[in-house]
Amino acid sequence: MEAAGGYAAGVYLRSPTAGLLLMAVFTGLPLQLFRPWWRMQVNRPYPVAEAYRSGQAVLLPDAESAMSRFPQLMAGLPFPFASLYEPVTAGTERFGVLVVLREATPGIPVGTADRERLRRAAEQLAADLTALAADGGRVLWEGDPMGVPAPPPEAGAEGARRAADRLAQAVLSLDREGRIGFVNTAAEELLGLDGPHLRGRLLWEALPWLGHPAYEDHFRAGFMSGEPVHFPARRGRHPPGQWLSVDLYPAADGVTLTLGTSAKPAYAPASRTRQGPDSDSDADADADMDVDLDVDGYADLDVSADEASALYRPVALAIALTEAVTARQVSAVVTEELLPAFGGRQLAIYLLDERHLYLAWETGFPQGFLNRFDGVSLDVRLPGVETLTTGRPMFFESMQHLAAAYPGIPLDADVGARAFLPLIASGRPVGSCILGFDSPRGFSPEERTVLTALAGLIAQALARARRYDNEVALARGLQSALLPHRLPVREHVDTVGRYLPGTQGMEVGGDWYDVVETGTGLLALVIGDVQGHGVAAAATMGQLRSAVRAFALSGSTPEQVVSGTNQLLIDLDPGQFASCCYMLLDPASGSVMAARAGHPQPLLRHPDGRTEVLDLAGGVVLGIDPEASYPVTELRLTTGSILALYTDGLVEKPGLDIDVGVERLRTALEAARPSPLAETADRLISEAGNTADRPDDIALLLASRTGGDP
Template sequence: MDPRSSPTARSAMRCVRLLLGCTSAAELLGTVLAEGPGWITGEGSALYLLDPGGMLRLTASQGLPDWAHERYSVVDPASELPAAMALKLRRPYLLSPERTSVDYPNRNAGMGTGMVAVVALPMIVDEQPTGVLVLALAHRGTVPRRDLDVLETLADACAHRLAYLLEHAGAPRAPRTGGAAPNGVRPGPGPDGDPAAGTAHPLLSLAVRAAGHGAFERDLVTGETHWDAQALRLVDRPAPAGGGPSPAPDLDLVVHPEDLPDVQAALAEALATGGPYRIRYRVPRRGGGVIRIEETGEVMLDVHRRPVRISGLIADLDHGRAPGERPATGRVAQRAGNTGAAAGGTSAAAARSALLLALTRALSRAVTVRDVTTTVTDVARPAFGAASIVLDLVDEGRLLPVAHTVYGGPRRTELTRLADLSEGVMQRALARSTPLFSEPARRGRGRGRGRERERPPGADTAGGPLAPAAWAVLPLVASGRQVGSCLITFGTERVFSREDRTLYSAFAGILAQSLERARLYDTHHHRATELQRAMLPRTLPRLPGIASAARYLPSTEGMQIGGDWYDLLRLPDGRIGLVIGDVQGHNAEATAVMGQLRSGLRAYATDGHDPAATLARTSRLLAELDTELFATCLYLTLDPADGTLRAARAGHPAPVRLSEDARAVELELPGGPPLGVAPDRPYPLAVEHLTPGETLLVYTDGLVEDREEDYDESVQRMLGGLELWARNAGPVRVEPGPALERLADLLTLNVTERRSRPDDVALLLLHRLSTVH
């Protein structure tokens, strides 16, 4: 196969092209994380630049904790830290997963990035160092040479682009807005030590100002929103005295009331899909009249396709004409879209319907309760302009909070506190089956009646950050059943019109239906998973001469219960049987067939048949069942006294031997067809030997299979991980049981970190002890 046609190569080449068009250090790091190979995880990645004093300064990062930013924002090139070592050695400097979990960035830190590999790559152009690119990798073992080549190529592209920017425009720096760069990249202190130093190319900034455009940025992770002085002037709001960025006014304080539903609908569409968008709307002027605005921006998504940042420009469509010359009628709000195409204006009722439709489409893609809460966090909250949304679900007659789907940090603590404070008012709203709306400003003018008299959540913290300026509590009822309650809070005062209340009530109905469907799915999936688990051994038997460990992980996509199974058998004459198999398909039938095969194979094995004969009989059994499914299987026996292995393989991945000298190799076992495919065909019997201190791994393909990577490359990556573990973990014979458990956790770690798991996973580790007890 042409290596240029592999997913990794295509991704790397596209990434290099995009890197050569970046305009800042933060954008370079964000592009590497977003467009580079998927095994660059992002968490714990950073970009350092050499300042005029010869020190390495942290310019952009992702996933580094605050203590690391404070302690390692400046790195001495003469130190022993990874960035300094890469620059001194002028080659990639690798840290294994074990080292990053113990001593990254150094032994005194006390915290690490966990079980990931980290590589520091020097950025050098014409023998002149520019900085260092530090990336966290999903590798669980030795980084293959081909992957190092890709990493060095990306670092070279970053180095050349930075050298050009330094020569033509001064050093790229962190964004003025303080928000996240693409894909959640966090800016570090600028070369002058000012964390608010700008990143934009000066010529680009000058062109934006000359065109009369304003710039804005919204960090969806932290909730921070910033507009520059020109953007504020365009919407007739006072600019900060220093001329820098300022927190943005809420949408309902800027956008014309008739255009607001259009803007919210467009924003909901953009947040749900990501990518560029364009919206036109009117802004009322305090002296009378309106100004027409075009907002052009882009929604940035992280590696899990969650929106993390919005940034763009605001333009005056009337080009500064006097208010009297501007058309003051006619709706101009336009829909967002990935193409940037705009549609004509609509009525207020149609715009609200469009917003509900956008939210409905987003919620319709949510499968689990977690998916629903993610959609509420990522799409509904920004579209409504809400500060927070808290969901409670009815569980056995009680309201219990749903885990808040936020990005962590202070907002998680804040939401937890808000959920506690709002428990009473959410229960009252559900008991009455009536939405509650709080309008403190309106109530202060003596106009509040009835529902406005409810005490707002967090009122006991008057003046504190948890006391919302306005809020709505929506009872969630689906098919006549109480599902839960939803609290929506706002950071600025507002009045809920009759149309607003109708909109939020309709949203509550849609949300309730989505949650009810998601809870039903979660319940069915849990029961199916438990059924499959019940067919697997609850514990592995304690057998003489060996130590063992096993893991099973169910699929996370759809109702995909599968047919993976494993077994450890006590056989006649003191031998030990090891079985692992995978039935085709992901449904109840596959699980049922798996149970029948497991029972049949166990019976044939305990009757004393060798592995080849056992598989042949099991294949005939499957062919006689009323099913069209087939299965792969590996069955081997071990004599713990002399280490003799006898094995047969039916279309299953080969077992892996991990020797005491830290070498991991696949056993070359001849195989036959999957079970049930050719029931009359015999299986070859292979004989191997397992010496004391060696470990055997058998697994199903879900452990290594990755849609974005060639299967053979995934297997080689796993073998490298095993070798790295064996070199750094010490002899297994010292404490074989705990060591195998740690190895099983390490092998499954890469699978559990994936956003979704399309296939279930099973693995079994067997270690031959030095003595038979």
């Protein structure tokens, strides 16, 4: 933290739950103010997750750069600050992420020296964790983060105390972690507590009424932005109705907090009480920020991490839903953002189709329990059906309340609360959403309002996703029809092709391969990649594949084939470009003429196993320059050799140079058995096929010369 000029720092580590990072340690700021960020899913669009996924540092010098790249982060922390994220890795082992927060430097990037210091710190941490693992330690984090305290705050010089004691205004001095140091006499009198009772304690432990979630954003702003912050706060219910003005004056070494009496503001935060099945919900709903009193008469706020998260989670959910493309992605976002916001543990989403509700997503329910409700008709009396048909959300504080309202309904073993939300988009029914909780609980009026509003956002996202899914099905069908279903069988040559769609977004791209018998005894090997994804990319791919086949069948040279295809793409002007590699092989002699347009270099495995990356001359990608030229390279394929043509999806990984991926592929081809060729193709593509998160599609074409003239 000090080396990088920060005022706070922390470390995220892997947890026993796959895909979940947990904050392990944190220092420099009050830990409880950052409860919403204690847990971090690695697939979410946050800088911590991005650094972990990519293996590359994420450096955000100011709020503008953070907003442009990670709007969800700024939705929860809308303050001017800088943040640095360095992955903690050792070889292929990813332990977590080192985080440093510091003052913003608008328009000035993070300097090289700071980046190097941060990198060295992460490397040292990775080395220590590697050594720990080698000694049998389990390098995973479970539970809440650990605070790393700064030195205990000092009471200050006697002269400063006397000066502060002359003030009628209550003054407290806090360190950067929120612990109370100095307390003047006016503060002791106003709070009814003496200095020893306050000094050395966290502010929110000593004065729990300041720990209400409604005030957390004010404290975050004061501690992170460095600017003064002013807000009114209600001091629980002791004495009744007392409001205080709270002023924060932050500096690099701490924060000065002043308190003064104040009239009730025109606007006061509404209640966020958690009502149990026996609570007086009407009375509680009318109270302003109702809290319980402990035995000393001071407010005892039972504020959970989930409740603190609820302050920003709805905004984060709304932003995340705009990025979700498929229905599955929408459901995953709801699981990761909505459930933690309200302390839920179960989620089910049903979608409407032909007047029946079908289970589209579930998590947390006993296995198989929801199967009996899959495909239910809209005339069945079930809460999940009636919430959609009436358009009215339904809240049950316990399973007993649910059973009383719907006698005979099958219940799982859980006794917790349930919320049934209608999913209606622009007046059209989409489905219903069920939230389940482990224990009985009430739903405050504002929670009901927020949940209902979020249900509308979820419905809009699902409606959009279903249209998108339909387009995906169309694109997949189009792509399947355009890719070759079988490759020609020729003497002296074996060919094998493989294709894998991407798993992000449309999951359909413009990669293609082909093998064309030219009619002159020669065999054309083709591979290409159209920029982009979706129906447009697949359609452009089909046009290019047809053009290449037409040129090849006409007896054109490789240079003529690629140049003609380039001109065709420019004439079509689809707003896309494409890369391509075209090889004309004589199976009998093994001679090859190759032309390349911005495509990755092929690999050649020699009969003795030695494998090299070819160095074919080439031109720019197709569709850019009508005057582009595409020189031809000649080579010979000896008996037992294998040519490997591939698209960049096979060798590109986020955060890694493409040369690293090419070398990995070369090594794999060198180590593979030369036959059968289909087994070699499966081996080369298997690693990519087992990756759940592929941003690009993959095409692979292998050609092996099995005989012919020496």
